[in-house]
Amino acid sequence: MGIITVEKTDRLFWLGRYTERVYTTARLYAKSYDHMIDVIADDYKNFCSAIDIPDVYGSKEVFLEKYPFDENDMNSLFSNLQRAYDNAIELRYEIGSEALAYIQLCIYDLQKAKESDAPMLEIQSLIDHIMAFWGTADDLIASEQIRDILKTGKRVERIDLYARLAFPAADLKREVNRMKFRIAKSHISYKESVVKNLETLVENEPMDYYGIVREIENIL
Amino acid sequence: MNFKDFELCAHTNSINELLARYGVKFGIYKNNTFHERLFPFDAIPRIIEADEFIQLEKGLKQRVKALNLFIKDIYSDKKIVKDNIVPEDFIFASSGYMPECEGIMPSKGVYSHISGIDLVQGKNKEWYILEDNLRVPSGASYPMIARQLCRKSSPKTFETYHLEDNRDYAKMLRKTLDYVNVEGHTVILTPGRYNSAYFEHSYLAEQTGAHLVTGQDLFVEGDKLYYKNYNGEKERVGAVYRRISDDYLDPMNFVADSVIGVPHLFDVYRKGNVALLNAPGNGVADDKxxxxxxxxxxxxxxxEEPILQNAPTYLPFYEEDRKYVLEHFDDLVLKDVAEAGGYGVVFGNSLTKEEKEKFIKMLKEEPRRFIAQEVIDFLDIDIMEKGEAVPRKADLRAFVLTSDEPVVWKSGLTRFSRNPDSFIVNSSQGGGFKDTWVLSQ
Known part of the structure; x- marks a missing residue:
């Protein structure tokens, strides 16, 4: 692969972040959707609060319709997936057509879900295709450095989301550990002190989730 | 051969789905908004027999050789002008002529490395050249990826028919790029993802292993071109397959507000420190x-006598031709030499009385601006529509790659019109594409 520009490095990192954001929030949306069937009708409020987005929906029905598909909502699944695509489309050379195809398929999945009377089935396909994207990236991207930058983005996003969603300490410890090794291999410039702070923060009880979010957002 | 012979045709929808999966699209601006569109694929191939291709190949090599010699001559001795073969009005008034290129000899003396020659086949089976594209011809990636997906969809078809493999285009292109590389990396310079041919730029980069870059990734220092990596270290670039038109290539030498070019790139080229493919200034030879x-x-x-014929063409610039054009206006197709992509093409018989008068006035005022051609009775080729074969107009873009010698790719992009009444096959005008098979025996 040889040389990677600053711009491509940035795109790889953000492709990793947005892909992970779509993956985790789509899974959470699926869980919340199920909850709203017969457990808590307005569970969407908890969902919005957990992932730190404004509740602009007002009702369960509007939320179910808008959150995944609204092109004008910058927090929607669609908008986040579009951002992943916007980065991926510029990275065919770096990640290869096979990996890029899975991001393209995710776009189609969401379009199909929008038209479907059973959208969760298509959203499941989207989740499957993200898994396939990561599998393909692992298997077919020959450059270790490219894989490392992509996965650094993924790990950073996961820590951010897990902290916002108040995941158990064991999950956060595992993710910080994975990110620490990945970012060191990626050759991108980052703040080592932030990694150290994160390692300390995940050991503290009670867990300082806001502190973790603050640190992780400041890692580059 | 009947289309029903092809098991492949039963898989048309699946192949189109696979093309969508791989993002085989082209971009188009409509009402100032960028849209990505899928390029519809028709599985009935255009088939060129082995003997027929040999003749076509000879003619295309001959044409590209002559065009390369012409460009070299124009930017040096201009013998062809001095010998009154081509009037100087057609050189110096051409928008493709670049005085900045005078006296520049590109690496290994090649000007048109990648030539896209558009042809049509008449009902008499004769091939006619429609136009030469020597600047940034696009389209090779589409039949390349389509063949790959067709083979996946119907292996049996490719066991039955013996045809030349067209998946070697990337290898041919890489050889062409390496041949002229002066020293350093080979890159493909794209204007970015909002260019209509961005899929092709990124796909060819992936397939050739050349780095896909934008103008912002490159810089000039000490008369050499460099690429800046993520560590800020510079690496020399020796060949640029640029998919940016001449005008936007270098803001210091051409359009000053170009944000997609590289400042001073042309100076590096002038000093022989980088190869540009295709060479700037080629527009002088592919002007209509x-x-x-x-x-x-x-x-x-x-x-030599030309092996391939032009479509019968008239230049209103010449009085005799102008007279003919005015007398036979309704039978001719008129083309604005400055336009491309199917724009600026007018069929004489399609105009209203007022439009015709207006057009003739313009033609008389600016005769250099137009050419007129006899409407060739195209050999229609079949496409599938709702499960039935229907005839449509189609052309062929053949690709000739020149390194030490011109080589013709044993395939090509066949574009067809989906509208039964239209001769315009361009993708930007709603056309589709087919694979082009060259039989090996």
Missing amino acids: GIYYFVPKMIRYYLE
Whole structure:
């Protein structure tokens, strides 16, 4: 692969972040959707609060319709997936057509879900295709450095989301550990002190989730 | 051969789905908004017999050789002008002529490395050249990826028919890029993802292993071109397959507000420190007005008779031709030499009385701006529509890659019109594409 520009490095990192954001929030949306069937009708409020987005929906029905598909909502699944695509489309050379195809398929999945009377089935396909994207990236991207930058983005996003969603300490410890090794291999410039702070923060009880979010957002 | 012979056709929808999966799209601006569109694929191939291709190949090599000699001559001795073969009006008034290129000899003396020659086949089975594209011809990636997916969809078809493999285009292109590389990396310079041919830029980069870059990734220092990596270290670039038009290539030498070019790139090129493919200034040879003179160029430079014919063409610039054009206006197709992509093409018989009068006035005022051609009775080729084969107009873009010698790719992009009444096959005008099979025996 040889040389990677600053711009491509940035795109790889953000492709990793947005892909992970779509993956985790789509899974959470699926869980919340199920909850709203017969457990808590307005569970969407908890969902919005957990992932730190404004509740602009007002009702369960509007939320179910808008959150995944609204092109004008910058927090929607669609908008986040579009951002992943916007980065991926510029990275065919770096990640290869096979990996890029899975991001393209995710776009189609969401379009199909929008038209479907059973959208969760298509959203499941989207989740499957993200898994396939990561599998393909692992298997077919020959450059270790490219894989490392992509996965650094993924790990950073996961820590951010897990902290916002108040995941158990064991999950956060595992993710910080994975990110620490990945970012060191990626050759991108980052703040080592932030990694150290994160390692300390995940050991503290009670867990300082806001502190973790603050640190992780400041890692580059 | 009947389309029902092809098991492949049953898989048309699946192949189109696979093309969508791989993002085989082209971009188009409509009402100032960028849209990505899928390029519809029709599985019935255009088939060129082995013997027929041999003849076509000879003619295309001959034409590209002559065109390369012409460009070299124009930017040096101008013998063809001095010998009154091509009038100077058609050189210096051409928008493709670049005085900045005077006296520059590109790496290994090649000007048109990647030539896209558009042809149509008449009902008499004769091939006619429609136009030469020597600047940034696009389209090879589409049949390349389509063949790959067709083979996946119907292996049996490719066991039954013996045809030349077209998946070697990337290898041919890489050889062409490496041949002229002066020293360093080879890159493909794209204007970015909002360019209509961005899929092709990124796909060819992936397939050739050349780095896909934008103008912002490159910089000039000490008369050399460099690429800046993520550590800020510079690495020398020796060849640029640029998919940016001449005008936007270098803001210091051409359009000053270009944000997609590289400042001083042309200076590096002028000093022979980088190869640009295709060479700047090639537009002087693929101008629709110059097209008329290509058979004369072949005779002049190669002392050979042209193997492939031009479509019968008239230049209103010449009084005799202008008279003919005005007398036979309704039977001719008129083309604005400055336009491309199917724009600026007018069929004489399609105009209202007022439109015709207006057009003739313009033609008389600016005769250099137009050419007129006889409407060729195209050999229609079948496409599938709702499960039935229907005839449509189609052309062929053949690709000739020149390193030490011109080589013709044994395939090509066949574009067709989906509208039964239209001759315009361009993707930007709603056309589709087919694979082009060259039979090996």
